[in-house]
Amino acid sequence: MKQKDEPLIDISAAEAIVPGERWALIIEPYAAYRIKPSSFASVSAHGRQGDIEKVSGTFIDIDDVHAVQGSLWYRFSSGWLPEKTVRIYSNKLKAEFAAGKMQ
Numbered sequence: 001m002k003q004k005d006e007p008l009i010d011i012s013a014a015e016a017i018v019p020g021e022r023w024a025l026i027i028e029p030y031a032a033y034r035i036k037p038s039s040f041a042s043v044s045a046h047g048r049q050g051d052i053e054k055v056s057g058t059f060i061d062i063d064d065v066h067a068v069q070g071s072l073w074y075r076f077s078s079g080w081l082p083e084k085t086v087r088i089y090s091n092k093l094k095a096e097f098a099a100g101k102m103q
Contacts, residue, residue: 021054021055021090021091021092022054022055022088022089022090023052023053023054023055023088023089023090023091023092023094023095024052024053024054024055024074024076024081024086024087024088024089024095025050025051025052025086025087025089025095025098025099025102026047026048026049026050026051026052026053026081026085026086027049027085027086027087027102028049028084028085029048029049030046030047030048030049031046031047031048031051031081031085031086032045032046033045033046033047033076033078033079033080033081034079034080034081035079035080036080037059037061037073037075037080037082038061038080039082041080043079044078044079045078045079047078047081049102050099050102052092052095052096052099053076053077053078054076054077054092055074055075055076055088056075056076056077057074057075058072058073058074058075059072059073059075059080060072060073061073071083074086074088
């Protein structure tokens with residue numbers, strides 16, 4: 001039985017920690033989401049530095065002539081972003097903490 005003066009335990013942050021999920025923080029001032037994982041693909045949306053989004057997939061473009069070992073792309077609900085525009089975190093809380101440090 002809970003005592004009157006016992007503090008409540010807030011577990012709302014647990015929703016942001018899901019094993020296997022990855023979260024991305026946009027580190028460039030502006031980022032153009034692409035409809036396909038290619039710098040030549042049409043832009044589907046735009047993101048700004050500090051935006052956080054859940055990663056839903058990855059793609060390695062081995063035909064990228066500008067990269068030695070191919071270029072890595074991350075898929076999001078808004079489209080694709082190249083690796084150089086984001087920093088990846090193992091959970092949303094870490095991404096939010098890092099975004100706060102950018103301010």
